[in-house]
Structure formats: C-alpha cells, structure tokens
Amino acid sequence: MADRLGVLAGAGELPLRVIAAARAQARPVFVLAFEGIADPAVVEGSPHAWVRLGAAGEGMRILHENGVVDLVFAGAVRRPTLADLRPDWRAAKFYARVGLKALGDDGLLRAVIGELEGEGFRVLSVEAFLGDTLAPKGVLGAVAPDAAAESDIARGLEAARALGALDIGQAVVVQQGLVLGVEAIEGTDALLARCATLRREGPGGVLVKISKPRQERRADLPTIGAGTVAAAVAAGLRGIAIEAGSTLLLDRAAIVAAADAGKIFVIGIAAQ
Amino acid sequence: MADRLGVLAGAGELPLRVIAAARAQARPVFVLAFEGIADPAVVEGSPHAWVRLGAAGEGMRILHENGVVDLVFAGAVRRPTLADLRPDWRAAKFYARVGLKALGDDGLLRAVIGELEGEGFRVLSVEAFLGDTLAPKGVLGAVAPDAAAESDIARGLEAARALGALDIGQAVVVQQGLVLGVEAIEGTDALLARCATLRREGPGGVLVKISKPRQERRADLPTIGAGTVAAAVAAGLRGIAIEAGSTLLLDRAAIVAAADAGKIFVIGIAAQ
Numbered sequence: 001m002a003d004r005l006g007v008l009a010g011a012g013e014l015p016l017r018v019i020a021a022a023r024a025q026a027r028p029v030f031v032l033a034f035e036g037i038a039d040p041a042v043v044e045g046s047p048h049a050w051v052r053l054g055a056a057g058e059g060m061r062i063l064h065e066n067g068v069v070d071l072v073f074a075g076a077v078r079r080p081t082l083a084d085l086r087p088d089w090r091a092a093k094f095y096a097r098v099g100l101k102a103l104g105d106d107g108l109l110r111a112v113i114g115e116l117e118g119e120g121f122r123v124l125s126v127e128a129f130l131g132d133t134l135a136p137k138g139v140l141g142a143v144a145p146d147a148a149a150e151s152d153i154a155r156g157l158e159a160a161r162a163l164g165a166l167d168i169g170q171a172v173v174v175q176q177g178l179v180l181g182v183e184a185i186e187g188t189d190a191l192l193a194r195c196a197t198l199r200r201e202g203p204g205g206v207l208v209k210i211s212k213p214r215q216e217r218r219a220d221l222p223t224i225g226a227g228t229v230a231a232a233v234a235a236g237l238r239g240i241a242i243e244a245g246s247t248l249l250l251d252r253a254a255i256v257a258a259a260d261a262g263k264i265f266v267i268g269i270a271a272q
Numbered sequence: 273m274a275d276r277l278g279v280l281a282g283a284g285e286l287p288l289r290v291i292a293a294a295r296a297q298a299r300p301v302f303v304l305a306f307e308g309i310a311d312p313a314v315v316e317g318s319p320h321a322w323v324r325l326g327a328a329g330e331g332m333r334i335l336h337e338n339g340v341v342d343l344v345f346a347g348a349v350r351r352p353t354l355a356d357l358r359p360d361w362r363a364a365k366f367y368a369r370v371g372l373k374a375l376g377d378d379g380l381l382r383a384v385i386g387e388l389e390g391e392g393f394r395v396l397s398v399e400a401f402l403g404d405t406l407a408p409k410g411v412l413g414a415v416a417p418d419a420a421a422e423s424d425i426a427r428g429l430e431a432a433r434a435l436g437a438l439d440i441g442q443a444v445v446v447q448q449g450l451v452l453g454v455e456a457i458e459g460t461d462a463l464l465a466r467c468a469t470l471r472r473e474g475p476g477g478v479l480v481k482i483s484k485p486r487q488e489r490r491a492d493l494p495t496i497g498a499g500t501v502a503a504a505v506a507a508g509l510r511g512i513a514i515e516a517g518s519t520l521l522l523d524r525a526a527i528v529a530a531a532d533a534g535k536i537f538v539i540g541i542a543a544q
Contacts, residue, residue: 168431
C-alpha cells in the first residue's frame, strides 16, 4: 500500500482525470475529498474519505492510516465558508503559525504544502500525472490571432500579471484595448458570462488566462476545457491566450475541436 | 451669452446636479448631451443639443455657436460602441494624432481635454460647481470600521491602486482578506450585485473605491450615492471606503442616512 497516491480532490473534473491517469499507470489511489467542494462522483470506485477543509488533523491521520506518502492536489479549492474552515487542533496549530500570510489563495496553498511536507508527505505536481495536457507555445487550432487581437493579448497580459502579483485572479477579458472584465473569486466561467453582456460592437475580445507569478504549481495551475472555449464563443470573443507550459488543457482535442467549430483562436504564449 | 456654462452630459444624475448648481449661481447653461449615454431628462428645461460621441466637429461647432467657453464634464462616459464612436472629420483628426495612447478611459479623457483646450475652450472641474460634495476624511455616519474591516480596507486599497495604475477600474470588494470582485467596465453597481452572490459566511466585506492615480479630475471622479450604499447593504458588506478629497458624494445626507439605516460604515481615507 506504500505507493498509494493520495488525491486531494477539489472542485471540477480534474480529480477524475488524475485518478484515471494514475489507474492507467497501474498506480493505486486513495481519494481524500473535501466536503462541499469535490464532486461526489470523484470518489466512486476508489477507496476514499470525505473531510472538511478545516479538519487537517483528521485528514492527515486518514492519509497516514491508508499508507499514503505521495499526494497530489487536483481541482481548485477556492476559499470556502468559515464553517468549512473551522479548524481542528491540527489546523488551529497551522493557522496560528501561518497567521496573516495566509490571506490570498496562493499564500494559503503554499503554506499548506509546506505543512504537509513537514508531516512526511511528498506533494507531487498534477502535471506528473497529466503530462500531455500542458499548453504548448503557439496556435492550437485552425485560427490565429490578427494584429488587433495580438494587441488585446498584450494589454490583457499586462493586466493579468498585475492581478496575479496581488494574488487576486488569473484571467481578464480585453476588447479593442478596453478591459471588459477581471476575474477575482468568481472564476473564469462567470467572468465570461458577464463579458457576454459587456461586449462592445466591432471585433470581439480575447480571454487572457495565466498563472500567478508566485503560483504554487503543485496546487492550482490555470485550467481550460472545451467548456471554457464554448463560453468564450458565446461571449463573442475572438480567442483565448493561455500561458504555455503552465496551463492544463482538459482535454486538448476537445478544446481544439470547440475552437475550430466556433472559429476562435487558442494560443499558448510566454507570459512571465 | 459668453458666460454660458457648457455641460457635457454623460450618464447618471450628475449632469442634473451640475445644472441645478449652475442655476443656483445664476449661471446660464448649455447642455451638450451624448446620444445613448445621457439621460433624456437632463436636457429638459435647458437649451441643449444631442450629439454622437464621435461627432467632435459638430459638438465643437454647436458649443462655439452657443457662446460657450467654459465646459464641465458631468457623468461617466464609458467607452460606447464603435458605431457611436464613428468619427466625423474633426474626431478622425484627433484619433489620428492620439492613436494608441487612447487605449484606456483615462488616457482618452485626458487627450480629449487637451484637444478642447486647443480649440479655445476652458475645461472646469465638476468640483467647482459641487463644492460641498467631495468626501471628507474620516467616518461619515454612525458606524466605524473595526480592526478586521480596516485590514480589508488595506487589502482593497492595494488592489484598487494596482487596477487604477493600469486604468482598469476604481473599485474592489474584499472580505476577510479575500478579493471577492474587481470592477472593470461593468461599474460599481454590477460589481456589488455580483459580490452579493460571492460572499462568504462570517463578517461581511468592504467596498474600496478610489480614483486612478493618473485620473483626470475634470472628467471622471469616483462617485457614490445612496444607491451605492443600499447596494452595499444588500450585498452583505460592512462598509465602504472612499478616497477623501477625490470622491463625489451624491448626496451626502442621503448617503449617511442610508449607511446608518443599513448599519454599515462609510469612511473617507487617504488613498494615494
């Protein structure tokens, strides 16, 4: 049991993909799913336990008892309600030590990883299990950005870097030089839905989504899927620019098919 | 007619207040209202003309013909559709000279003011006509922020400064150290409505709204009204922090009454 992979399951479909990839490598998994955050479907067919996010002591005990050493974070863990965070003794000890450093999402995740390593766990990158899914550099589908779109990408990149430096969000939408919307806690899908109503006439905007400069790569890489592409098409965007080497594609073939069908571009760019 | 005040009427109720203040000073006005942006009510009872935002030549000709030298911008002019911006010959000349500098709202407004001054107009600050309405420093109503709210204000200020430096927006909402939402083109009311659904349990967040560091004070000062306060209360916020000396209060008595009724604070802070 010592080589069981512990999957710390957050929101979305990423945990299922990690579990499938581990199985494809004949690696047994143990799923620790966060209550109120993980999709109940992720634990089906796998040994698992549910814990509150604040129950750090209980979570670590369960992982140790199940012979887990290697851990992987899969799926976003946006900050939940205070009730979910209500700390057990172990989490309280952690909060007391981390204190105000844990303000943003990233700061909190980095601190959590340090804490887990102090307890003898090894925190792996989700990329290790989804090797083929990082965005490459360059155009992914049939459509490429024109000069106006390149200019919007540059403006979006500038804005996204500033947001990321402050640990606020990963994504912005820019149309004709104007920042239509900025992502904070609501997530990229809500940003795109809002921008559908904010768009100006004329050439559509672009979504720029990059990792935060101090982002903990083992915890929360930017992710896009075919649903992101469909939402961008619905919002009247002309394309999506993502950070090459640091964005998970779920999955690439579906993303390219959706982009080509919607006649928008998806491009991997150097962001930092 | 030489002392007619030209009111360039954008969105909202500010143009009406400026017109009323000018009348109280026995100053005749001429209202140049922007099509699709100004409220039709602002031209009632005043000599006026409607122009497309892109019809700069026509607008200047009308102002000159009506003996206007002094101008005041009243009400926000968010970037409209390309059709509204379709330049006449005078605007085209301006666009050609300004070029890519006109990317953000502020850059555009600064360039427009320079252009108007080159044509012999004098652009006054709206403050000159609404002297009593700038936010003072300190608590405005019966409620004051506690230490946790002060901490959220500091985090919001940091985020709002970064947004302002990039000419993206003026406002952010922060709850328990987490940036819930960031304003871009959608405006503060839409930001507050969104944050009502994004709020976490526990102590509510704060709205921080400040001017952009290079903001052209004669064109687009941050503004709050009793409606802003009511929206903040509805979103579960604990208070509003605005920039002392650079925020228009429309109007102060109504804002204080709404804040006290909703048991939230409104505080003027030093922001830059």
